[in-house]
Amino acid sequence: MAAANESDPRPRSAKFDFAAALKDAALAAAVAFGLFSLMLGLRSETGASGRLEVVSRPELLAAAVAAVFVGRLAVALIAQGRVAIDFARALPAATPAFERLRRFALPALLAFALLVPVLFYSNRYFLDLGILVLTYVMLGWGLNIVVGLAGLLDLGYVAFYAVGAYSYALLAQNFGLSFWICLPLAGILAALWGIMLGFPVLRLRGDYLAIVTLAFGEIIRIVIVNWQSFTNGPNGISGIPRPSFFGIPFDSSAAGFAARFGLEFDPTHRIVFLFYLILALALLTSFVTLRLRRLPIGRAWEALREDEIACRSLGINTTNTKLTAFAMGAMFGGFAGSFFATRQGFISPESFVFMESALVLAIVVLGGMGSQLGVVVAALVMIGGFEFFRQFEQFRMLVFGTAMVAIMVWRPRGLIATRTPSVFLQQKKIISADIIDEARE
């Protein structure tokens, strides 16, 4: 933003060149007309006779073109007047305030999360939403290991989610294993897949790695769709065993949870249990990640993100280091997947499309790569906000896109882009995003 200001050679007092701005706006409107004439102007609809008919919508097209014209004119005039809108400065420069907020935000959020089932016991919708948000928080924290710490762009994270879900579903159905046995098995299987994928592809870097992981995510999904005899293909697996309270089922029978604990039977008991289960799993993910960050492996991941060549010059086996990051991220994806399977009771390949990977990655990037709290905030905003704006129907995508653009303009390195050192001698100093940013440019 600042650079754009400096490079603008026109003096502040120059007169508005209204003709040039008009010409510019007209050109933009023409482009918009070309683009929107087919997209908005025409629409195929089922007519009265049941045949497809082309309906023209000139008023919508005119509105879109007019909006572009007016907007472009305003932009051109503002640029001429050098009323530069510096987004980065117009919005609060939040670093110290953010740091203070962060100290209180963590315990507050945790306490709130623990109390949600108590406060909203009668609100089934809210509990379900809470479980959904926590699932994405856990996925975000898992992916954060790969993307945020090790700096490996993984666009196929949903594959490990799928492996975890199908592992649980198939193990539980075919061998009758309980959730608590299947959970670690699903994590291990997902980690194994992570390593199997990692071996050939981790020689690649950056964009190339992203493309290959994207392909891997699709391969897993397509295999699940087509391997009918094993996964039941697109029909999915239904009747996946529901979770039990360490062996005590949540049902109205005499041996059920309610009867055993002398409560009146209520189907919400299971939902509350699921809520605390995913909360515990998510906190485990976070705890392990924070722990690993202080170990040599975690420092090696971060060093790898900063400079791979320097890592190799110090004798760090970068392939193994990347593989462990991949496996660790995949394992937590697998845990989340098996939770998803037991919660839904039904899984099908449709739950594991690329959109899910993109959503989790967006949570990590918007939250601030490497930041635990950032992921929570981003998941709350993205998943919770998405539900909140449901009433706006198709416009919620628009709101959503605008919010994402705003965050990228305002805080290009995510909501919380600072880094806390893993170890310190005298004083723990938070490393600001500017330095991390500057170093990478």
Add this chain to the structure above:
Amino acid sequence: MNAAGEILLEARHLSMRFGGLVAVDDLSFSARRGKITAIIGPNGAGKTTVFNCITGFYQPSQGMIRIAHTDGKEFLLERLPDFRIAAQARVARTFQNIRLFAGMTALENLLVAQHNRLMLASGFTLLGVFGWPGYMHAEQAAIEKARRWLDRVGLANRADDPAGALPYGAQRRLEIARAMCADPVLLCLDEPAAGLNPREAGELNKLLAAIRAEGKTSLLLIEHHMGVVMEISDHVVVLDYGKKIAEGPPAEIRNDPKVIAAYLGVEEEEVAR
């Protein structure tokens, strides 16, 4: 060190070709234990390429590089991948354009350099996760070592600042400290004095001389700064267009007509242009 003076690193008939370009052409030289060997030459003479061959970032097209440890172990560096050269053959390096982990603190940078030892101590993470006391001791020792090196390079009070926020001269010193934390037998420094002011260059001389005096680490040095080269190096190898044109003690090199021609010749051409 009873072994001081014997050959530590030996490069024989080393060649590196990039397509039609011969960057290093049939170069043979050796570096002695406990000494500072400098490689000098005009820009583009192939000095950094030699470094990249020694540290495994390039696979030489031809020739061999052998390093001999005091315990009798020998490694052929052209056959090892880069991270093994650092981990097993114990050759550490710095870079011409500083490559610190900019977003990590100075202390963290020095801990990453001790990765392999700490990894072992943490039971490849498995024991470390549970706070195994052996690992805690090893980490304390690593921090202590890092603190010593920070002291030596005059950065003790900047330990908790991100490496990217340090001034240029401090970054250079930190990179040397980081390489030294890996306990190398041979430290390859790629233009350590580049961009330093005369005072900082003087401090660098003292630091390098002190490392040599300890006798555990020998140095191989690429440098343009003749003040540094002539003052501290024991042996100088002069490259021009990938070939060795002279070799010997600094006093001899200073007066070698071929070396003067290589340096002045390039400068005259530049003036003529």
